[in-house]
Amino acid sequence: MARVDAPPGSAAPVTHWLDGPLAWRDRLLASAAFRRWAQAFPLTRWLARRRAAGVFDLVAGFVYSQVLLACVQLRLFELLLDEGPQSASALAGRWQLPLMSTERLLRAAVALKLLEHRPHDRYGLGPLGAPLAGDAGLAAMIEHHAALYRDLAEPLALLRGTTRDAGLAAYWPYAGTDAPQTLPAERLKAYSDLMAASQPLVADQVLGAYPLRRHRRLLDVGGGNGAFACRAAQSAPGLQVQVFDLPGVAAAAHQRFEQAGLSDRCTAVGGDFLHDPLPVGADLVTLLRVVHDHDDARVLRLLRAVRQALVPGGSLLLAEPLAGTPGAERMGDTYFGVYLLAMGRGEPRSEQRLRELLAEAGFARVRRLPTALPLQASALLAKTPDTSNVNVG
Ligand SMILES: C[S@@+](CC[C@H](N)C(=O)[O-])C[C@H]1O[C@@H](n2cnc3c(N)ncnc32)[C@H](O)[C@@H]1O
Numbered sequence: 001m002a003r004v005d006a007p008p009g010s011a012a013p014v015t016h017w018l019d020g021p022l023a024w025r026d027r028l029l030a031s032a033a034f035r036r037w038a039q040a041f042p043l044t045r046w047l048a049r050r051r052a053a054g055v056f057d058l059v060a061g062f063v064y065s066q067v068l069l070a071c072v073q074l075r076l077f078e079l080l081l082d083e084g085p086q087s088a089s090a091l092a093g094r095w096q097l098p099l100m101s102t103e104r105l106l107r108a109a110v111a112l113k114l115l116e117h118r119p120h121d122r123y124g125l126g127p128l129g130a131p132l133a134g135d136a137g138l139a140a141m142i143e144h145h146a147a148l149y150r151d152l153a154e155p156l157a158l159l160r161g162t163t164r165d166a167g168l169a170a171y172w173p174y175a176g177t178d179a180p181q182t183l184p185a186e187r188l189k190a191y192s193d194l195m196a197a198s199q200p201l202v203a204d205q206v207l208g209a210y211p212l213r214r215h216r217r218l219l220d221v222g223g224g225n226g227a228f229a230c231r232a233a234q235s236a237p238g239l240q241v242q243v244f245d246l247p248g249v250a251a252a253a254h255q256r257f258e259q260a261g262l263s264d265r266c267t268a269v270g271g272d273f274l275h276d277p278l279p280v281g282a283d284l285v286t287l288l289r290v291v292h293d294h295d296d297a298r299v300l301r302l303l304r305a306v307r308q309a310l311v312p313g314g315s316l317l318l319a320e321p322l323a324g325t326p327g328a329e330r331m332g333d334t335y336f337g338v339y340l341l342a343m344g345r346g347e348p349r350s351e352q353r354l355r356e357l358l359a360e361a362g363f364a365r366v367r368r369l370p371t372a373l374p375l376q377a378s379a380l381l382a383k384t385p386d387t388s389n390v391n392v393g
Pocket of ligand 1: 192195249290
């Protein structure tokens with residue numbers, strides 16, 4: 001039986017009956033002779049090609065991302081949506097780029113299905129580019145990845161924690177401090193604007209899965225500068241909405257409510273949700289894209305504080321992309337796993353892990369609310385016990 005390394009602290013090597021067959025399979029796939037045979041044999045050729053293409057996509061993925069980033073930075077998708085197909089020379093003139101590199105970018109984007117080559121040698125939107133046209137939230141998300149790409153330039157330095165020029169850690173300053181309430185407003189603005197721009201993607205999922213009309217008072221914890229609160233208030237005319245976020249962010253939420261003419265129903269409170277008491281009396285608390293930013297100990301502290309703040313029988317709606325989501329596994333463990341590592345705190349969690357944390361914090365009757373696009377966000381609804389809110393543990 002094949003030998004594998006023992007886990008730290010254990011003397012005996014750990015083995016499993018599957019180790020032998022899997023080692024045989026690994027040796028087969030690692031053999032150039034076997035791969036040559038599989039590529040030539042008619043019944044395995046399709047599989048060999050698919051595997052080779054899969055490996056190539058992993059090799060070239062960074063290039064794909066940068067082609068997409070260049071298209072977004074040039075506002076190419078909006079331009080083609082507004083003005084229709086364009087020739088390479090028209091685009092090169094508009095962007096003041098060399099014709100040769102403009103053509104290179106356009107052909108690269110065609111191969112990625114971001115664009116399509118149209119009659120008369122023009123370029124129009126492709127099936128993957130069209131949904132990006134005019135979506136400010138997606139564009140903002142894509143553009144802020146420039147910071148992540150800097151962190152990933154040396155992946156081993158990231159894994160060792162020795163990255164020199166912090167990209168995402170600087171972008172999300174609350175992840176690197178135990179006193180986030182002291183952060184000045186100007187350090188909170190870039191990420192808060194990004195969250196507001198991309199919030200419609202999440203709000204669509206949340207409000208589609210869980211209409212808010214049955215609630216009286218909503219507390220959006222870590223609610224950013226109030227983008228979701230406004231959508232929530234507009235979707236449920238009788239709802240009072242309160243945002244709790246860091247002081248600099250809450251001040252921006254207050255401004256948004258005034259500008260939207262919603263100040264009579266929407267308010268904002270500033271503080272640190274890990275140390276300051278949350279406003280009490282809500283019958284619904286939302287935690288949208290908040291929990292994955294924090295380690296288990298902080299999440300438990302936050303969930304217990306939420307439970308204390310809710311009225312007996314109140315509900316918590318937690319929404320974020322979940323690890324292990326069928327069909328979107330790379331989004332959780334690959335993308336968010338690495339993203340949050342670069343950010344400096346937090347982890348993607350599976351539904352099961354969140355259920356455990358919710359139970360430990362005293363929530364019950366947890367159920368998953370089906371969302372239309374789990375890649376964007378999954379939602380869990382949990383309840384506080386109907387009676388007293390004491391003994392939160
Ligand atoms: C990833 S953003 C999500 C914002 C918003 N819920 C959304 O989905 O657009 C996380 C939010 O949590 C807030 N936050 C992080 N740590 C906090 C803390 N200790 N106390 C209060 N707010 C905090 C941040 O300021 C930020 O607005």
